[in-house]
Amino acid sequence: DAKTTQPPSMDCAEGRAANLPCNHSTISGNEYVYWYRQIHSQGPQYIIHGLKNNETNEMASLIITEDRKSSTLILPHATLRDTAVYYCIVRVGGNQGGKLIFGQGTELSVKP
Amino acid sequence: ETGVTQTPRHLVMGMTNKKSLKCEQHLGHNAMYWYKQSAKKPLELMFVYSLEERVENNSVPSRFSPECPNSSHLFLHLHTLQPEDSALYLCASSQVGRLNTEAFFGQGTRLTVV
Numbered sequence: 463d464a465k466t467t468q469p470p471s472m473d474c475a476e477g478r479a480a481n482l483p484c485n486h487s488t489i490s491g492n493e494y495v496y497w498y499r500q501i502h503s504q505g506p507q508y509i510i511h512g513l514k515n516n517e518t519n520e521m522a523s524l525i526i527t528e529d530r531k532s533s534t535l536i537l538p539h540a541t542l543r544d545t546a547v548y549y550c551i552v553r554v555g556g557n558q559g560g561k562l563i564f565g566q567g568t569e570l571s572v573k574p
Numbered sequence: 575e576t577g578v579t580q581t582p583r584h585l586v587m588g589m590t591n592k593k594s595l596k597c598e599q600h601l602g603h604n605a606m607y608w609y610k611q612s613a614k615k616p617l618e619l620m621f622v623y624s625l626e627e628r629v630e631n632n633s634v635p636s637r638f639s640p641e642c643p644n645s646s647h648l649f650l651h652l653h654t655l656q657p658e659d660s661a662l663y664l665c666a667s668s669q670v671g672r673l674n675t676e677a678f679f680g681q682g683t684r685l686t687v688v
Contacts, residue, residue, distance in 0.1 A: 496676065505576065505664050505679030506617070549616075560605055560670035561630065562677055564617040 466550045471569045474544075480537040482568050484550030487531040494553050495526060496562065497535045499546040506549065506564075509535065540572045577601040580665050580680035587655065588688055595650040595683045597665030606648040607677065608640060609664040617664065623648060624670055655687045 467485040474480040486495065496511040510517055510524045512533075517524045523536040537544055549567040553560060578599045587593050599606065608620040622630035623642040637659075639651040648665055662684055668677035 503662065503682075503684070505578075505666075505681050507576075508676040508678065511676060560624075560668050560677070561607065561619055561622050562666070563619060564609075566616050 466552060466565050468548075468550055468565065468568045470566060471571070473571050473573055474537075474540045476542060476572055476574050477539055480535075480540040480544065480570060480572070482535040482537075482548050482550075482570065483532065484534070485532045486550070486552050489530050489552050490554075492554055495524065495530075495533050496551045496553050497522070497524065498549045498551065498562075498564075499544075500549070500567070501543075501546045509548075511553075540570075542572050542574065544570065545572045546570060576678040576680065578665060578667055578678050578680040580663075580683050582683060583681065584684045584686075586686045586688060587652065589655060589657070591652075591655075593652045595652070595663055595665075595685075597648040597650075597667075597680055599646055599648075599665075599667035599678070601667055601669075601678060603667040603669045603675070603678075604645055605668050605670045606642060606645075607666040607668075608648065608650055609666065611662040611664060611682075612658075613661075621650075652685075655685075657687050660685055660687045 497509040498506040500506045512524045526533045547567040547569050551562050581596045605624045609617040611617045620634045621640045641649040662682045664682045666677040666679045669675040
C-alpha cells in the first residue's frame with residue numbers, strides 16, 4: 463500500500479476554510495484516496511474518497527492533482543466540532559480485503 | 575450510530591483473566607477488521623476477515639485470538655494480557671469486491687489491563 467505524508471498539525475479559524483494537504487507520490491493506478499477523521503477517543507469517521515476526479519459531499523471536498531501524487535481535503539466552513547485528527551489513506555480496490563492503513567494524520571485545531 | 579456496535583465499551587481485566595470483545599455490524603458488509611490504538615499513536619491493523627476467512631494477521635501475539643463466526647459478528651478473545659496491551663480496540667466493517675465501500679468503525683472498547 464502506498465504511504466502518505468501529512469503535516470502533524472494545523473490551526474484554522476472558525477468559519478474559515480480548512481485545507482488539509484496529503485502527499486501520496488507512490489500511489490498506484492488502482493488505489494483510492496480516503497479521508498477519515500477521529501475525534502478524541504472515538505472511532506474514526508469516514509469523510510470522503512476519490513480515485514482521480516474531485517469529489518464533494520455534505521462534509522467536505524476532495525481535490526486530487528492530475529498526477530494523483532497529492533490531494534487536499536477542504537472543510538469549507540470549519541466549526542469547533544471539526545477539531546480532530548484527520549487521516550489521509552490510500553486503499554487498494556478489489557478483493558484484497560480492502561484494509562485501511564493509518565498514518566500519524568494531521569491534528570486540526572479549529573479556534574474561535 | 576455507524577451500524578457497527580462494539581461491546582463492552584470499557585473493560586478492566588487482570589493479567590490472568592480471559593475475556594472477549596464483541597463486534598456486530600448491521601450493514602450487510604463482507605469484511606471486518608480489528609485495530610488497536612495505543613495512547614497518542616495511530617491505529618494499528620491487527621486482523622482482517624474477508625468473507626469470514628482471516629486474510630491478514632499482522633504479527634499479533636497469540637494472546638489475541640480473533641473469531642469470525644459469520645459475516646455480521648467478530649470477536650477478539652483475550653488471554654493472559656500484559657499491561658502494555660491496554661489500548662482502544664476498534665472494529666470496522668466494509669464491503670470488498672470489485673468496488674470497495676468505505677469502512678465504518680465502531681466506537682471502540684477501552685481496555686485496561688491491571
